[in-house]
Amino acid sequence: MKLNVKFSSLYASARKMGIENFIDFSVNLNSIPIDIHVEPLSSPKGVEVPISAVSIDPNSGIFSYQGKHIILFIPDHSFNYEEALQNPKEKGNKFHLTECITLSKMRASGRFRRYFATTNTNGQFEIFNSSGERAEVPLSVCRNCLSQLNYKNYISNRQVFNEFTLAEFFKHYETKFGRIPENVGQDEGGYTEDWQEVSLTYRRSVSFRCEECSVNLYGFQYLLDAHHKNGVKQDNRPQNLKAVCKLCHSLEPEHEHMTISESYRSQIENLRRVQNIT
Ligand SMILES: [Zn+2]
Ligand SMILES: [Zn+2]
Ligand SMILES: [Zn+2]
DSSP, X not given: OOOOOOOHHHHHHHHHTTOOOOOOOOOOGGGSOOOOOOSOTTSTTOEEOOGGGOEEOTTTOOEEETTEEOEEEOOBOTXXXXXXXXXXXXXXXXXXXXXOHHHXXXXXXTOOOOOEEEOOOSSEEEEEOTTOOEXXXXXXXXXXXXXXXXXXXXXXXXXXXXXXOHHHHHHHHTTTTTOOOTTBSSOXXXXXXXXXXXXHHHHHHTTTBOTTTOOXXXXXXXXXXXXXXXXXXXXXXXXXXXXXXXXXXXXXXTOTTOBXXXXXXXXXXXXXXXXXXX
C-alpha cells in the first residue's frame, strides 16, 4: 500500500496562522509495513484464492473457503473485455456456485485461470483486461452450476436462470452451509496429532493419484484420502498408507459407514470420465 501525503497545504495554513519556523522533516511511509486488507472478500473485486484452498461443503455442495460460503469468478477478461463491457451478462465470464463440469474440465486440462472468491451479493463484479483497465459489471450465473446443484429445481424449470439473484442464493444456503452431516468421512478421533500433515505428505508422494482407480486428483486434494491399510489409525508408516479417492475409499473393508455427498461423487465420476478411466 502506498500513501501520498502532501504537507504543502499544511505549511501554508500554518504560515497564515503566523507560524514561521518549521522543523523540517520527512517521513518515508513506504518503509512502514502496513498490512491492510483493502479489498475484503465481500467486495465486487473479491479476493484471489488458490483453487486448491477452495473446497466443497459436503452438506450443501457449495463452495467453502476459510469456513465461509463463497462464489468464484474469473475477473481476467483479456480476451473478451470490450464485449464484456458492451454486454456483460452475455459475453462476460460466468460466475460459479459449485465445482461444475466447466471448472472440472478447466482444472483437468491444466488450463490455469486466476480465480477470485467473493461473498458480495449485489451482482456486480470487477473485471480487468491485460492492460490493467478495470470496470464493474453485472455477470451471469453459470448454467452448469445451477444444473449441478439443481438450484430451485433448475433442471425442470429453466426460468430459474433469469430470476437468479445472489442475495437469494446466499440466503437459500444459509441454514444448510457448514452443518456437518453425520458419518461423513472416517470416524472422528484416534488419529495422531500430525495426521493432517502426514496425510498430505503421503498423498503428495503419489502425486495425488488414487492408488486404486488411478484418477488424478491433483488440484482436488479434498477428494483424495489417505487410508490406513491395517485399520490402525496411529500406524502412519508409509507402507500402511494408501491414497484413495473417496469413492474407492468407501469400498475398503469395514468402510460401509462412509457416506459421500452427491457433489463429491459426481466430481470424481466427472474426472474419471475426462481422464478416460472406466
Ligand atoms: Zn459453473
Ligand atoms: Zn479411486
Ligand atoms: Zn480408510
